[in-house]
Amino acid sequence: MRLGIILFAACFIAMLLSGCWDQQLLKDDRIVYIVGFDLGSDGKLQTTTAILDVSGSQKGMKPFSEIHTVSGYTSRHNREIMDLEVPGRVSASKVLVILFGEALARKHIYPVLDVFYRDPRSALNAKVAVIEGTTRDAITMKLTGTKLISEHYNKLIKSAEKATNVPNVNIQFICSPLLDQGDDFAVPYIKIAKTPSINGIALFNGDKMTGTLSREESMLYLLMADKLSKTASFTFEVNKEGKQNPEKYISIDVQSIKRKLKVNVQGNRKIQVPLDLNLKVNAIEYPKNHLTKQILDRLNKKLSKELTRKAQVVTQKMQKANHDGFGIGRRIMAYYPNTWKNLNWKEDYRKVEFVPKVTVEIVTHGIMN
Amino acid sequence: MGLLTNMFTNNRRKSRPMLKKSVLTPQPVFPSVQENIQFMQEALFHTDDLLRQTVSIPGHTSEFLFMYTMCDQSKIREEILKPILDNRDGDLEGILISMRANRYDDLEKVIDLLVKGYAVLFIEGMEECFVIEVKSSHVRSVTEPNNEKTVEGSHEGFVESIIINLQLVRKHIENRNLVVKRYKLGNETKSEAVIVYLQNLANPKLINEVDCRIQNIDADNISSAEIIEEYIEDKSFSPFPQLLHTERPDRVIGNLLEGRVVLLAEGSSTALIMPVTFFAFYQSPDDYSFRSLQGSFLRFIRLFSFVISIGLPAYYIAVVSFHYEVIPQDLLLPIKRSVEHIPYPPILEALFLELTIELLREAGIRLPGPVGQTIGIVGGLVIGDAVVKAGMVSNAMIIVVALTAIASFVVPSHEMSASVRMLRFPVMVAASLFGFFGIVYSVIIILIHLCILESFGTPYFAPVAPLRLKDWKDTIIRFPQWMMKQRSNDPAPQKLDLQRSSGEERQGNE
Numbered sequence: 001m002r003l004g005i006i007l008f009a010a011c012f013i014a015m016l017l018s019g020c021w022d023q024q025l026l027k028d029d030r031i032v033y034i035v036g037f038d039l040g041s042d043g044k045l046q047t048t049t050a051i052l053d054v055s056g057s058q059k060g061m062k063p064f065s066e067i068h069t070v071s072g073y074t075s076r077h078n079r080e081i082m083d084l085e086v087p088g089r090v091s092a093s094k095v096l097v098i099l100f101g102e103a104l105a106r107k108h109i110y111p112v113l114d115v116f117y118r119d120p121r122s123a124l125n126a127k128v129a130v131i132e133g134t135t136r137d138a139i140t141m142k143l144t145g146t147k148l149i150s151e152h153y154n155k156l157i158k159s160a161e162k163a164t165n166v167p168n169v170n171i172q173f174i175c176s177p178l179l180d181q182g183d184d185f186a187v188p189y190i191k192i193a194k195t196p197s198i199n200g201i202a203l204f205n206g207d208k209m210t211g212t213l214s215r216e217e218s219m220l221y222l223l224m225a226d227k228l229s230k231t232a233s234f235t236f237e238v239n240k241e242g243k244q245n246p247e248k249y250i251s252i253d254v255q256s257i258k259r260k261l262k263v264n265v266q267g268n269r270k271i272q273v274p275l276d277l278n279l280k281v282n283a284i285e286y287p288k289n290h291l292t293k294q295i296l297d298r299l300n301k302k303l304s305k306e307l308t309r310k311a312q313v314v315t316q317k318m319q320k321a322n323h324d325g326f327g328i329g330r331r332i333m334a335y336y337p338n339t340w341k342n343l344n345w346k347e348d349y350r351k352v353e354f355v356p357k358v359t360v361e362i363v364t365h366g367i368m369n
Numbered sequence: 370m371g372l373l374t375n376m377f378t379n380n381r382r383k384s385r386p387m388l389k390k391s392v393l394t395p396q397p398v399f400p401s402v403q404e405n406i407q408f409m410q411e412a413l414f415h416t417d418d419l420l421r422q423t424v425s426i427p428g429h430t431s432e433f434l435f436m437y438t439m440c441d442q443s444k445i446r447e448e449i450l451k452p453i454l455d456n457r458d459g460d461l462e463g464i465l466i467s468m469r470a471n472r473y474d475d476l477e478k479v480i481d482l483l484v485k486g487y488a489v490l491f492i493e494g495m496e497e498c499f500v501i502e503v504k505s506s507h508v509r510s511v512t513e514p515n516n517e518k519t520v521e522g523s524h525e526g527f528v529e530s531i532i533i534n535l536q537l538v539r540k541h542i543e544n545r546n547l548v549v550k551r552y553k554l555g556n557e558t559k560s561e562a563v564i565v566y567l568q569n570l571a572n573p574k575l576i577n578e579v580d581c582r583i584q585n586i587d588a589d590n591i592s593s594a595e596i597i598e599e600y601i602e603d604k605s606f607s608p609f610p611q612l613l614h615t616e617r618p619d620r621v622i623g624n625l626l627e628g629r630v631v632l633l634a635e636g637s638s639t640a641l642i643m644p645v646t647f648f649a650f651y652q653s654p655d656d657y658s659f660r661s662l663q664g665s666f667l668r669f670i671r672l673f674s675f676v677i678s679i680g681l682p683a684y685y686i687a688v689v690s691f692h693y694e695v696i697p698q699d700l701l702l703p704i705k706r707s708v709e710h711i712p713y714p715p716i717l718e719a720l721f722l723e724l725t726i727e728l729l730r731e732a733g734i735r736l737p738g739p740v741g742q743t744i745g746i747v748g749g750l751v752i753g754d755a756v757v758k759a760g761m762v763s764n765a766m767i768i769v770v771a772l773t774a775i776a777s778f779v780v781p782s783h784e785m786s787a788s789v790r791m792l793r794f795p796v797m798v799a800a801s802l803f804g805f806f807g808i809v810y811s812v813i814i815i816l817i818h819l820c821i822l823e824s825f826g827t828p829y830f831a832p833v834a835p836l837r838l839k840d841w842k843d844t845i846i847r848f849p850q851w852m853m854k855q856r857s858n859d860p861a862p863q864k865l866d867l868q869r870s871s872g873e874e875r876q877g878n879e
Contacts, residue, residue: 016802025715026689027708031701054706063702093694094701121694154698 030088033065033150036135037075037112038101045104045112046071047078048136050149051086065149067140076115093121096154098128098171099135099190105202105209110178116171124172127157129188130202130209138192153196157188160198164222164232164254165215167201178207181345182329186213186221203323211321217314224277224311224356225326226259233284238302244287250299251285255363263331265339271348273328275356277311283365291365303360311356319350328352396476398498402432402491405476405498409434409489412480419483424453426464430493433501439486441505448501449488461492470499481559508533514616514638516783521658523619527638531561534633534640537618538565542625546570552583554634555591562597562634565621570628572861578825579630579643593637601632601643603823608792610650610784611824613642619654628862644825646832646859648844651675653781656847665846671779672845678777679793679815682723683800683808685769686715691804707763716801718762720794722770725752727790730774831859849873 031052040046050065068085072078083090098116100109116122131138139149147155160166166188177185184204189212191199201218203211213221219232232254239248258278265271281303283291291299318325329349333340399405406421413419418438424431433449452467470490473479474497479489486504511533513519514526527534535549546568553559564579582601591597595614602611615621616638621631624642632641642649651671656664688695689708696704711718729748733741753771756762773793780786792815799807822829832840840857842848851872855865 018802020802022804023690024693026693026705027711029693031705052702052705054702054709063706094696094698096698123694 024089024091028088029091030066030086031094032090032092033095033148034097034099034139034153035092035095036099036101036131036139037104037109038134038136039104039107040071042071044071045074045078046136047075047082048139049082049090050139051090052148062146063148069136069140074115075112079115091121092116092119093123095123095126096150097157098126099138099153100128100130100209101134101136102130102132102202102209103134105130105204108207109204109209110207113171113178117175122171125170127154127170127188128174129153129157129190131196132189132191132199138190138196141192141196143195153190156190156196156198160188162230164219164227164229165198165200166218167222167225167227168229178204180330181206182324182331182333183327184324186218186323186325203318203321203325205322205324210323211317213314213317217310217317220307220310221314221318221325223254223257223279224259224275224314226257226261228254228257234307235285236303236306238299239288246287249285249287250283250303252281252303252360252362253284254279254281256280261326263328263335265332265336268339268342269348269351271328271332271339271352273326273352273354275311275315275326275354277307277356277358279307279358279360280363281360283362286365291362296362296365300360300362303362304358307358307360308356311358312354315354315356319352319354322346322349324349393477395474395478398474398476398491398496400494400496402430402493405491406432406434408476409480409483412476413483424450424490426453426461426492427457429461431490433488433490434483435488435503436483436486439484439505440488440503444503444505445488448503449490465499468499468501470501472497473500474498506530511537517615517617517620517653517781519617519653519655519658522654523617525618527616527618527621527633527640529636529638531563531633531635534618534638535563535565538621538625538631541618541622542567547625550580554583554586554597555589556587557589558592560591560635562591562594562632564630564632565625566630567625567628570626570856570862570864571630572628572863575628575630575644575825575860579632583632591634594632594634594639594641595637597632597634598641603825607818607822608788609647609819609822609829610782610788611643611645611822611829613645613649613782614639614784615642616640617654623654623657624649627856628860628864644823644827644860646824646827647819647830648832650780650782650785652843655781657850661847661849668845668847671781674776674779675789678773678779678789679796680808680812681773681776682719682769682793683796683811685766686719686797687800687804687808689765690715690801704765707765710760711763712761714801715766716797718766719770719797719801722752722762722766723773723794723797726770726774827859827861832857851875 032049033052034050036048038046038048046069048067048069050067053064053066066086068082070078070081070085072081079090079092098113100112104112116124116126141149143149143152145152157166161168167186169185169187174185174187177183184206186201186203188198189200189202190196198215200212200214201221202209203213216234219234222228223232233251235249235251237248238250257280260274260276262274263271264274324345329345332343396408399408410419418436419434420437421432421434424433435445448468452464456464456467468490476498479498479500482500483489486502488501488503490499490501492499508530509528511525511528513524525537527537539547544567548566548568550564552562552564554562562583564583566576579601583597586597586600588600598612599605604611613624621640621642625631629645630643632643651668653667656668659667689704693701708715713721725748729744729752733744736744753767757764757767777786777790780789796808796811799811801807803810819830820828820834828835831837832844837858839855840859842853843857849872851868851874854867856862856867858865
């Protein structure tokens with residue numbers, strides 16, 4: 001009888017307590033909000049993290065970032081080293097932004113990201129960006145406002161995504177192009193001067209950064225990739241003459257796009273990619289005014305010509321960087337498997353002939369006329 | 370060990386085995402008044418509230434007995450003394466008729482009546498005695514029950530008298546099919562209970578079952594409807610109530626018209642409705658006094674409250690102790706900030722607050738009105754503010770527990786509210802041990818139990834399991850009355866069809 005009670009109690013307690021093993025109390029964990037990876041001077045991997053510090057009472061007291069920089073062999077190794085520095089258990093499950101220093105990104109990023117793809121608790125929606133310079137400077141930077149550094153980068157990237165300045169990527173989205181031969185990704189490219197600012201995008205080939213595009217080019221790049229977000233606005237010089245400087249310019253906002261991308265394989269080698277981009281735009285600023293029918297026609301033509309020229313520049317830069325952001329390789333794999341077998345995509349991508357053609361049509365021009 | 374054994378066993382007492390119901394041998398009336406009175410006093414052990422009074426009926430020596438605690442003095446004057454005075458020269462028969470006296474020749478039966486508030490008249494030389502009803506009754510008015518208030522609709526409520534309650538029901542169902550069956554329950558208490566049903570609707574099997582279960586009660590003390598409930602319900606150890614309590618005649622009438630059986634008992638203002646399903650506890654007369662859309666909205670809110678009151682604290686505990694990844698980025702900072710310096714694990718925090726709220730609720734019931742408010746203030750201020758400031762409980766937990774407490778009082782039925790409040794504790798413990806996994810498991814167990822449970826042969830979780838989509842018209846949503854073409858199938862009524870086309874449907878055809 002007594003033995004029975006003891007046995008029952010033991011089983012019951014064992015059953016109940018077993019759950020506590022997996023417990024990870026929010027109050028005990030230290031939450032890493034932003035993490036940056038750099039190539040250290042000695043070839044090691046340098047990790048800089050900002051950890052949320054909510055000391056003080058429940059209300060009032062603004063949160064701080066506790067910044068740690070360690071270097072080691074791998075990202076997991078660095079986390080272990082960091083655990084020795086940080087009071088409390090470090091948890092990377094709420095990482096908002098993952099930054100790469102340009103030097104590291106030009107070498108490789110997959111080995112660094114690997115741990116994020118293995119840990120079931122990792123935040124797959126963390127934004128990825130490349131910093132011109134080192135991430136250590138980017139994270140230790142003193143901001144003028146009261147925002148946390150992680151929040152600052154997160155919102156910076158998010159607002160740029162809305163304006164079609166940078167592609168909407170996170171570590172989950174970049175996973176498949178990262179490992180795919182026929183597809184590549186691009187991430188925001190951030191410049192740090194006095195404050196961090198978006199400076200276009202960094203083009204990747206595989207897991208190496210191979211080039212950059214400026215803000216305007218990256219916008220066109222995204223339109224050509226059929227990834228229009230909420231807004232996308234350009235400003236062009238359209239009039240040579242004009243009384244004042246602003247009168248020379250027009251600002252347009254892309255309302256809708258129609259993209260036609262074809263991959264023509266002629267013979268077995270020659271690949272031609274006609275890319276028709278039809279933009280319906282809204283003239284959001286034209287200081288010179290008088291948008292009559294004739295002027296609109298002239299502007300449409302001029303803008304189309306201008307954008308076509310710029311699109312050519314974009315494709316040239318992409319090819320130079322060996323960056324297959326439109327997934328041409330994927331299409332060839334799917335529709336011309338025999339051709340694909342004979343191709344050495346790393347080499348042959350540069351030989352692809354892009355024929356971009358952009359047509360702009362101003363459909364609305366404000367509420368007045 | 371010896372001490373322990375002694376502690377647990379020293380107060381044991383063997384009860385004598387209960388005797389089988391003994392049939393009392395009839396005791397014929399004695400010819401002499403004195404002898405009769407002697408016998409009665411002996412039978413009632415010379416209780417002091419038994420009074421005797423001599424009356425002078427011309428030509429007869431007579432005396433009557435009554436229990437003054439049960440009798441109305443003015444009724445005695447009216448029913449016994451006045452007829453005698455009025456018929457000074459009349460014959461005995463005339464007097465007895467105007468007294469509305471019943472003749473009895475068995476004194477044993479008379480004793481029972483005496484206790485109930487009847488007066489017994491003995492006349493010298495007669496083989497019979499005469500029993501006159503002079504019961505005093507104190508009935509409170511038919512006011513709206515406090516725990517089942519509604520905004521619109523009828524404001525009547527049951528009282529403690531079975532006769533008035535039956536009258537309230539009959540008044541609304543003037544139908545020859547309404548049947549009342551009487552029972553005397555309790556070997557010692559002999560209290561009266563009735564079941565009411567519609568002969569042409571209620572399933573005969575159901576009536577049979579109810580009848581059988583009531584007949585089977587063999588207990589000394591049955592004093593109220595709630596006690597009868599425990600004798601006739603299917604599973605006493607289920608957390609869910611299987612009979613619906615109500616003090617509202619309109620609710621009883623609605624259920625009678627669906628083919629259910631209602632039990633009323635003398636001395637309690639609660640009617641028990643059987644069989645019922647889980648969803649019946651979330652219906653309120655208010656749903657029907659509002660229009661269909663508004664009624665559905667209210668009902669949806671109530672069912673939602675069930676989910677909140679069972680799941681919300683558990684969900685919060687699971688989130689902050691296992692899966693804080695699911696907290697959105699912007700919410701993480703406030704929550705992290707509020708839990709950062711709490712010394713206890715979330716489950717203790719939650720139990721502490723939940724128990725405090727239960728304490729406040731219980732204390733609030735006991736306290737008289739004006740003092741009750743102070744409890745609210747003390748509870749609100751102390752628990753809401755000081756505990757957080759002292760750093761014992763996090764702000765987020767206060768919000769969660771307060772929301773849960775409100776949600777658990779939304780349920781229109783008091784018993785269901787109590788069982789929901791009780792059920793959330795095991796779910797919370799499971800969540801604190803196993804996270805979402807624990808919640809899922811405990812909810813599955815609750816659902817399994819709901820599916821297994823039966824109330825008088827009716828599946829408790831109908832119409833969800835077993836699924837009958839037609840019956841959903843009056844469960845989660847409430848369709849307009851004209852669209853409810855059929856009665857709900859769970860009490861298995863004899864007639865399923867409720868109406869032919871009418872309402873909007875009819876208007877469209879014309």
